[in-house]
Amino acid sequence: MTIAEERCNKDGARFTDLRRKVFEILLMQGRPMGAYAILEQLRDAGLSSQPPVAYRALEFLIAHDLAHKVERLNAFVACVNPGQTHAPAFMICRLCDGVAETHAEPARGALGATARAAGFQIEKTMVEAIGVCPSCVDVKERPDQ
Amino acid sequence: MTIAEERCNKDGARFTDLRRKVFEILLMQGRPMGAYAILEQLRDAGLSSQPPVAYRALEFLIAHDLAHKVERLNAFVACVNPGQTHAPAFMICRLCDGVAETHAEPARGALGATARAAGFQIEKTMVEAIGVCPSCVDVKERPDQ
DNA sequence: GACAGTAGCGCAATAATGTAACAGAAATCG
DNA sequence: CGATTTCTGTTACATTATTGCGCTACTGTC
Structure with missing residues (x-):
């Protein structure tokens, strides 16, 4: 999976540690997660856990079609076939x-x-x-x- | 418009003053409204303006296809042709x-x-x-x- | 009408979700 | 290196939504 993101990376986007970590959390979960659930995981990983941190990373992932927001649940999921605009x-x-x-x-x-x-x-x-x-x-x- | 609701009323649902008022507010606005915008209007009308009041009325209206929630906006609109399940x-x-x-x-x-x-x-x-x-x-x- | 049962409402408190604004760090590029 | 942009950290706050509880008002039965 990490392979696919690296590839998507090549359109000038910076796939930083933080963004990778958030993406990994979403992949690991395999289910929709609220932003604050992601923040918990980030805290456990020793990273910053203020809301904007998660929301910014998610905004990035969504913009690059690596994740989606499920509006009905106010939650986020990793995309099943990342990178392809769809x-x-x-x-x-x-x-x-x-x-x-x-x-x-x-x-x-x-x-x-x-x-x-x-x-x-x-x-x-x-x-x-x-x-x-x-x-x-x-x-x-x-x-x- | 009020005619249509009365008719929908006949499936055993109680179209109370409060629910009618919330529906009227939505119709009047003609645009999506946040729950708290509705509460403001209710307050102006001298009615109770605690969040549950609006959410309960909206829940009722939605259940009876008189209104819809626009998930993307976290807002609510009156249905254009009320009463018909669709x-x-x-x-x-x-x-x-x-x-x-x-x-x-x-x-x-x-x-x-x-x-x-x-x-x-x-x-x-x-x-x-x-x-x-x-x-x-x-x-x-x-x-x- | 008296009563029990249910549905609706008022209210307080709080939970969950999402943003604005600004300062500092880090990459990029001339 | 210095300038610029992008990313991150943090504080504070705004918006949206729910839980719980007690009371009122309607509904139906006798």
């Missing part, structure tokens, strides 16, 4: 808050047509599906929203 | 934060297929497109995220 979509389990990343381009279909008709210039789309993941199908319900 | 999609202007609601069903296409293949049961989808609205096309840029 339109990610997420399937979010409302029972375990697990997330699976896939790909979707709603702007290509009806939404794109609507946007063009309205004169709206789409730059980026966010798709998040809420539901129940395979591991949770036979688990007790949770009230949800 | 899969809303939003086009969010990153310059003026204005929002246009439309309709999208990503679960019908590739995303649905992926979900089925993965055994993920989609219950609800969120689609939010970020871009520039017609009124802002010739306005100075803003750094965005």
Whole structure:
């Protein structure tokens, strides 16, 4: 994995220790993490743990398509295939808050047509599906929203 | 508009003064509003203005498809055609934060297929497109995220 | 109408998430 | 090396959201 980031690094971006560390934390977790959970890990690693530290690193990772923000959870995940600019979509389990990343381009279909008709210039789309993941199908319900 | 809510009311839901007021505020504004902006309006109207008041009313409105949450903005909008259960999609202007609601069903296409293949049961989808609205096309840029 | 049960509201406190602003360190480039 | 930019550390604060509890008001049954 670290290999892929180095490669992405080559577009003039500085993949510093701090940013690498945050990326590693996200990879290690394999699940969405809140910014403050990341800060805890940074503290444990002896690094600075003030909020801006995490948010800046995350901003960088997101800008370089190494990570994504899951808006629904206010949380962050490592991207499954880093470096490639893409339109990610997420399937979010409302029972375990697990997330699976896939790909979707709603702007290509009806939404794109609507946007063009309205004169709206789409730059980026966010798709998040809420539901129940395979591991949770036979688990007790949770009230949800 | 108030007519439509009364009708939706008939599914056993109690459309109380408070909930009506919050809905009116959203309609009046015609734009996404933060919960605390709503609370200000409530205070001006002489009603209680503690956070839970707004969040509970919003939860109700959302549950009955009278309003939606725009996750990207952590804000709330009145639904354009209340009462009908649907899969809303939003086009969010990153310059003026204005929002246009439309309709999208990503679960019908590739995303649905992926979900089925993965055994993920989609219950609800969120689609939010970020871009520039017609009124802002010739306005100075803003750094965005 | 009396009663029990439930849903809604008021309120206090606090949790969780996210930013602004500024100073110092470190890389980059002439 | 010096100038410039980028990155980091830190303080302080802003914004968004929730928990818990007790009271009120409506609903339905007898």
